[in-house]
Structure formats: structure tokens, C-alpha cells
Amino acid sequence: MIETIAASRCRRCGLVVAPPAPYCPWHPVAMTPTTVAGVGEIVSFTTLHSPPEGFRSPLQLALVALEGGARFLCHGAETRSLKIGSRVAIEAVDEVYYFAHLGAVDRARLFWRRAGHAGDRVNAITRSVVKKLWRGGSGGASG
Amino acid sequence: MRDVWIAGAGMTRVGRRTEGLRDLMAEAAHAALATASIERPDAIVVAAMNPEEFLGDGNFASNVATHLGFADVPTIRIETATSSGAAGFYAGFAQVAAGLARRVLVVGGEKMTHLPTPRVSELIGRSIDPYERSYGATMPALAGLVTRALMARQPIGEREISQVSVKNHAHAARNPYAHFREPVSLERVMSSRMVADPLRLLHCCPISDGAAAVVLTAERTPVRVAGIGQGTDTLAIRHRYDLTSFRATQAAARAAFAMAGFGPARVDFAEVHDAFAPFELISLEDLGLVPPGKAVRATMHGETALDGRLPINPSGGLKARGHPLAATGLAQLVECVWQLTGRAEGRQVDGRVALAHSIGGLATNNWVTILESA
Numbered sequence: 459m460i461e462t463i464a465a466s467r468c469r470r471c472g473l474v475v476a477p478p479a480p481y482c483p484w485h486p487v488a489m490t491p492t493t494v495a496g497v498g499e500i501v502s503f504t505t506l507h508s509p510p511e512g513f514r515s516p517l518q519l520a521l522v523a524l525e526g527g528a529r530f531l532c533h534g535a536e537t538r539s540l541k542i543g544s545r546v547a548i549e550a551v552d553e554v555y556y557f558a559h560l561g562a563v564d565r566a567r568l569f570w571r572r573a574g575h576a577g578d579r580v581n582a583i584t585r586s587v588v589k590k591l592w593r594g595g596s597g598g599a600s601g
Numbered sequence: 602m603r604d605v606w607i608a609g610a611g612m613t614r615v616g617r618r619t620e621g622l623r624d625l626m627a628e629a630a631h632a633a634l635a636t637a638s639i640e641r642p643d644a645i646v647v648a649a650m651n652p653e654e655f656l657g658d659g660n661f662a663s664n665v666a667t668h669l670g671f672a673d674v675p676t677i678r679i680e681t682a683t684s685s686g687a688a689g690f691y692a693g694f695a696q697v698a699a700g701l702a703r704r705v706l707v708v709g710g711e712k713m714t715h716l717p718t719p720r721v722s723e724l725i726g727r728s729i730d731p732y733e734r735s736y737g738a739t740m741p742a743l744a745g746l747v748t749r750a751l752m753a754r755q756p757i758g759e760r761e762i763s764q765v766s767v768k769n770h771a772h773a774a775r776n777p778y779a780h781f782r783e784p785v786s787l788e789r790v791m792s793s794r795m796v797a798d799p800l801r802l803l804h805c806c807p808i809s810d811g812a813a814a815v816v817l818t819a820e821r822t823p824v825r826v827a828g829i830g831q832g833t834d835t836l837a838i839r840h841r842y843d844l845t846s847f848r849a850t851q852a853a854a855r856a857a858f859a860m861a862g863f864g865p866a867r868v869d870f871a872e873v874h875d876a877f878a879p880f881e882l883i884s885l886e887d888l889g890l891v892p893p894g895k896a897v898r899a900t901m902h903g904e905t906a907l908d909g910r911l912p913i914n915p916s917g918g919l920k921a922r923g924h925p926l927a928a929t930g931l932a933q934l935v936e937c938v939w940q941l942t943g944r945a946e947g948r949q950v951d952g953r954v955a956l957a958h959s960i961g962g963l964a965t966n967n968w969v970t971i972l973e974s975a
Contacts, residue, residue, distance in 0.1 A: 504742055504799075508797075511723050512737075528839075
């Protein structure tokens with residue numbers, strides 16, 4: 459399932475941040491609560507081999523530009539087939555967010571969702587994800 | 602605003618030091634005061650990023666002032682993460698420029714090597730946005746994200762990034778104050794262990810101890826502070842739209858050049874914040890020292906080497922002189938003063954205008970300072 463991620467939007471400049479913040483980083487204006495769908499595109503990623511205390515090595519980190527506008531830092535299990543621009547889905551496990559490269563199973567699931575609930579916003583996003591995936595053929599193994 | 606001049610400069614050897622931070626600061630401060638021929642300043646600015654957690658010491662302005670023998674001199678402490686030294690310089694500059702004091706000692710330093718590396722990494726990482734930190738983000742991790750984005754935007758490979766390390770190590774080999782005095786080969790940099798993919802160990806600055814100090818004065822000396830500027834950005838890296846240039850550097854450079862009344866073309870050499878080798882490439886363009894997209898070419902053609910057209914990091918930079926956090930912004934200025942006054946033995950460059958660039962946090966609070974020979 460596509461995750462719904464809590465976020466907030468600046469009334470002045472439209473910036474969306476996740477997780478939600480009381481004020482926009484650029485404007486002293488209270489932000490409006492909103493949500494964004496947990497699908498997006500890899501902006502950059504790294505494998506950290508000397509993580510800080512409390513984390514296991516190697517630690518996969520990615521910055522993801524979510525469809526809803528916010529950029530999001532999260533963990534991942536695998537970055538081997540990942541590229542900047544790769545389509546990923548974000549999933550929460552015990553309230554910690556992980557990215558997963560959209561693979562064949564994910565694509566099938568996204569198609570199913572499109573068939574099931576035509577018209578809603580998440581599905582519009584899903585359609586575009588699937589279209590791009592099929593055109594670009596960048597679907598590696600699911601993370 | 603009054604003209605502000607530099608009367609004296611001094612620093613400790615950077616590296617793994619057994620002395621305490623207060624002793625390191627005393628060594629640097631007394632060296633700076635001695636070259637200024639001043640026994641007692643009107644005011645003191647102390648720069649230290651995190652002595653509370655590295656050392657367990659608080660009330661650090663009074664702590665250092667008393668240790669130096671200046672219990673009766675008004676002292677403040679300044680902090681902007683890893684650019685604290687440059688921020689301290691600004692505070693001292695502002696006091697003299699405003700006429701609040703005539704002679705101000707600015708001293709900065711850090712002591713970290715007594716702690717295990719994961720602990721130091723975690724403490725430095727506290728300058729990162731708390732949410733991003735909760736995902737294990739450290740400075741090398743965020744720098745890894747920046748580096749990968751940079752390599753995707755420009756035709757920059759591992760070789761180009763590694764050349765920055767090779768150059769700065771070669772400079773440091775000529776600097777008796779540097780942490781690393783050995784040149785490194787391109788092969789050694791490129792085969793060093795991976796820290797935060799694509800960043801390798803020899804792309805990253807070391808953990809260093811050290812202190813540096815300058816004395817600022819309202820009286821004319823051979824070196825004038827031509828301009829100083831601060832630039833800022835969001836604490837969280839995820840709120841930025843561009844990872845491959847630093848807004849904070851661009852804003853600081855604009856402010857500093859506006860104060861100086863001239864542009865980057867007048868700069869003869871610079872000390873640039875290369876905590877991670879690719880940051881030197883990013884910063885050269887953000888500072889306007891090379892045109893957009895030309896940093897790699899300038900580096901690969903030797904233009905930024907000691908004998909090049911625009912020497913960058915003649916001291917060896919953070920990469921090889923070392924990065925004792927709050928000392929670094931001041932150590933850069935000490936190097937610029939020594940270069941401008943012909944006292945950089947073994948690594949002397951020609952020039953009348955020097956620029957120092959210091960990054961705080963992951964480019965959240967940056968400084969650019971321009972010095973000019975009178």
C-alpha cells in the first residue's frame with residue numbers, strides 16, 4: 459500500500475515539509491497540516507560505512523522528492539540498482555520510513571490500486587509512476 | 602564604521618595534541634598578542650563549538666579568560682557550529698568597527714582526539730537537523746548525498762574529487778603547523794576506504810585538536826579587513842532545492858564583496874572550507890572565484906595549486922592542515938595574514954588580497970572574510 463506521510467504547507471510560499479513543522483523555514487507563518495503520498499524520485503543517496511552510535515553499518519540513506527512536493531530523508535535496505543531519478547515507494551516500519559525501489563510486484567500492486575479506486579489523487583500519482591516505470595524500464599528488484 | 606586592522610596572528614600546530622584546550626588556546630592567544638606587541642586586549646572573543654560535550658566544561662568565556670590571565674577583560678563566547686572561529690572574528694571585528702573596543706583578541710579552538718571516533722562523529726553530528734539525525738545522518742553522510750548529486754550534475758568523477766585531496770596534502774607537506782605533513786598519491790586517495798559512498802576516507806578532513814588567534818585593532822597595520830559577510834540556509838538538508846551549491850556561501854560572499862567594494866576577480870589566493878574534498882569544487886564556484894562549471898578544470902589544470910594562478914588552501918586546508926572546528930575559521934585567517942605579510946615560509950604565494958571561507962554545519966551558517974595588504 460502507498461504510505462500517507464504527515465506534512466505541512468506554508469501559506470505564504472507553498473513549501474511542503476515532512477514531517478510537519480510549526481513554521482516554514484523561510485517565513486514566520488504557521489504552516490497548514492497536510493499529507494503527501496509516499497512515492498517519489500531519488501534526489502541523492504549514500505551508504506554510510508561509519509554510522510554514529512546506535513546504528514548498524516552499512517546504513518543506507520536517501521533523499522527523496524515526494525510527488526506531493528516535500529523532500530524526505532529515509533532509510534533503505536538496498537542501493538545497488540538505485541540511481542538519481544529512480545522511482546521509489548516509502549514505507550513505514552515501526553514508525554521509521556524506508557524507501558524501496560519500485561519493482562515488478564510493486565508495479566502490479568499499483569495497477570491493482572488503479573483498477574480498484576479510479577479517480578482519487580493517490581491513484582493519479584500512481585498512474586504516472588507506473589507510466590514512467592514502463593517507459594523508462596528502470597524497475598530493479600524490489601528492495 | 603571604522604577601519605579594522607589585524608595586529609597579530611598565531612596558532613598551534615594542528616593534530617593529535619595531549620594538552621588541554623585551554624592550554625592550546627593560551628599558546629595561540631599569547632603568540633598572537635606577542636606579534637601584535639600587545640600585553641592586554643580591551644576585550645576577548647572566545648570561539649568554541651562544543652566544549653560542554655567534548656570536555657565537560659561550561660561558562661567557557663570566563664574559563665578561558667581566567668586561564669589566559671585576563672580575568673578582568675570583558676570576554677564573550679561565540680558559536681556557529683564548525684564556522685565558530687570565523688563568527689568569533691566577526692564579533693571582534695564588529696566591536697572594533699563600532700568603536701566599542703580598540704584592541705580585541707579573538708581566540709578559537711577545539712579538543713576532540715581524546716574521545717573515540719564514533720563519539721566525536723556523533724557530537725559533531727548534533728549540528729544536523731534532529732529529524733535527519735534520528736535517521737543516522739552524520740556530516741559525512743550528508744556530504745555523501747551532496748557529492749553524489751554533484752557528480753550527477755557535472756562531469757565530475759572520483760579522480761577529479763581526489764585531486765583536491767592530493768593538492769591540499771601537497772600544500773600541507775610544506776606547512777609545519779599542519780596535521781598531515783605527507784603528500785598522498787591519487788591512487789592512495791582513490792583506494793582509501795569508503796566512508797559515505799562516494800566519499801572515501803582521504804576525501805574527508807581528519808579529527809584534529811588545535812587553536813588559533815588574531816588580534817584586531819583600530820590602528821593601522823599592514824593588513825586590513827576589507828570585508829566580512831555571513832550567509833545562512835535551512836538547518837535541514839531536505840528543505841533545500843539544490844544540493845550542489847550552497848546558498849549560505851553565495852550570500853556570505855555577496856555581503857563580503859559588497860563591504861569590500863570590489864569583486865572576486867581581485868582575490869589572489871584563498872583558504873576554502875574543504876571539510877570534504879568536493880566542497881572545495883562547489884565553493885570555488887559559489888564564491889565566484891571561478892565561473893560556474895569551471896572548478897574541476899581549474900583544479901585539474903593546476904590553477905589552484907601553490908604555483909598556480911589562484912592558489913587555494915596554501916595551508917593544506919581542512920583536509921590536510923586539519924579541522925579543529927572553532928579554530929579552523931581563525932586558522933584560515935592566520936594563514937592569510939602570514940601569506941600577506943611574507944611569513945609563510947616554504948609555501949609563500951604572491952598576493953595582496955586574500956579570502957577565507959568557513960562553513961558552519963552542513964552549510965547552514967557560512968562566513969566569507971576578505972583581507973587586503975595595506
